[in-house]
Amino acid sequence: MRALIAGAGRLGARIAQVLASAGSEITLVESDTARVAALRERHGARLTVGDACEPTVLERAGARVADVVLATTDNDDDNLVISLLAKRHFAAPRVVALVNDHERAWLFDQRWGVDVAVPASTPLVSLIEEATGASDTVALLRLSKAGVDIIETVITSRSRAVGRSLMDIALPAGTVVATVVREGQPMVPEAALRVRAGDEILLVSHEAEEEEIHAAFQ
Template sequence: MKVLIAGAGRLGTQIAQVLSGAHNDVTLVECDEDRTAELGGLRQVRVVAGDACEPGVLERAGALACDLVVAATGHDEDNLVIGLLAKRRFGVGRVAARVNEEENAWLFDQRWGVDVAVPSATPLVSLIEEATGATDTVALLRLSRAGVEVIETAITEESRAAGRTLGEIALPAGTVVATVVRGGRPTVPRPEVRLLPGDELLLVSHEATEREIHAAFQ
């Protein structure tokens, strides 16, 4: 599934990480140049700099070929404009938008191109469950909303973890391996699973930083 996410705050970034980890084609659009620079380390997520309220930026980000657009900015007026452009100008099949202010919820309907309006109290969990049907992915997103980071790392020929079993890897405190993706298929992360170049791991942690987790494997 091709997904375009507008807004690279904490919510938009975590959604991008989870959906890309589930092997969706994800593009993240952000207008803040400093924030865009920080996102350079995201794996398997294309980052486009620009204002998603501008049709040219959406087109450059691939809106014409998208299956799903998620308007996840912190401004309701921007999310409404993005939703309307995605649906009316680019013909996107499904549009979801975050509602930041409860009094604006009545605006978020198909008149503005919004198929799924998600209140900020439960942001986008229901959307992802409906759009992907991937309950494991939704579970990971719920963890991230509870303050648990979802982090991806890949095993290469040079990785120190290549050829070792999961049981042999000393993980940072508060960190568990959620799944090992091999050949496009997720596998149960049993301790005896031996890591091979090309493997991708999704981990969840409520204490460790992304750098600490990558250090354990790379």
């Protein structure tokens, strides 16, 4: 998958890291030259310096061939302009826009070229799932040097883990629960915490596969 991420702040950089670890071809667009210099040292993504609200900058970054464009700046006006250009001018198949001010969420729709509007409070993995159309269990980050995977599974009303405490769920060997995100807020994964539909559970493992994690909760 070819992803163009406009806005290489903390969120945009994290998304790039995750998608790149999954084998996607990533281009980051950022106007802050100091930030770009720091990113060059840490990321394997292609970097384009410039204002993503300018059509020439988006074209130089590969907007015409991108499978998904993500507008992840901290400015809602910029995200709307980027989304409109991506959809109307470059015919991007999928446009995802970050909504920083929830009171302006009503603007983020097809009129502005937005396929998916994501509130800033949305957990990182959910945002990535919206962008890529991934399944409800995705590898968040492959830490190859440490041999560790961070994996998230989303609990639905049909998940067999609903109503059970974390201590009662048999996890694969070498796996621990890192956090439970409930209604957008991370929670300490205490053993007695009961799982609810809608929970997003983040686990760390150096042995288990995604399918094993999915089987334990779903």
